[in-house]
Amino acid sequence: MKIKDMKISKLQIGLIFFIASYLTNDHPKVDAAIVISDTLKENSRNHKIERNVFVDALTWHNDALYNNLELNLTEISKHEFQSCIGKYKTSCVLDSGKFISGSGLYVMHNGKETFETYLAEKNTNRKMLIPSTYDAGILKMLLSPSCNQLVVCSSYDGPDYENYYEYRAEIFLFNVSTGIGLKGITPALNYYTKDWSINDLTWVDEHTIALELYNGTRTGNEENLKFRYFKSNLKGK
Incomplete structure (x- = not known):
């Protein structure tokens, strides 16, 4: 040289x-x-x-981009909740990562000190961080029956959450449009609670989710937990 x-x-x-x-x-x-x-x-x-x-362009969405989600919880039976899980299906074909096949997007994970989940574009280096406050990462990420919405939930196991986090559980809702990459994944609603933890979540229909909740502490055998089951429409405040 x-x-x-x-x-x-x-x-x-x-x-x-x-x-x-x-x-x-x-x-x-x-x-x-x-x-x-x-x-x-x-x-x-x-x-x-x-x-x-x-x-390696990374996108993440500030809370200001979401509207507040209002949950009007109606209690249902365990049988009804399990029935909702059994009936859940999507109008689109899902890939191995449970996202829309042929959308040009795929789910990827990164687990070091904290566990992170991303949606990434197949033909670029762009990726979007799926929001989660907790070190363990998201609990569940599920497309709506029409595949036009994506719900994400995360949760902490017990009432001592205040020692580590501000909230005990959180839910995020995104609108989904395919064919335009990550630009088609836009923030819609978010929800935070200090009252209970989420064990599971599913869609009832395009506008309703069902939740398996508990407010005890997950220690040892999960049989010690007393689950309650609810459903709620998804709407902003």
């Missing part, structure tokens, strides 16, 4: 003068070329990381 083609930062120039000064004094001899080379390599790695962050 020709010298005129090299781009050297002010930090690197300062480092060169420091090394030159260091070598003129009575210190052990250091190979300046090696130090400069290592600095250039590190600088190159940093630029590569910055480019990757720019290329």
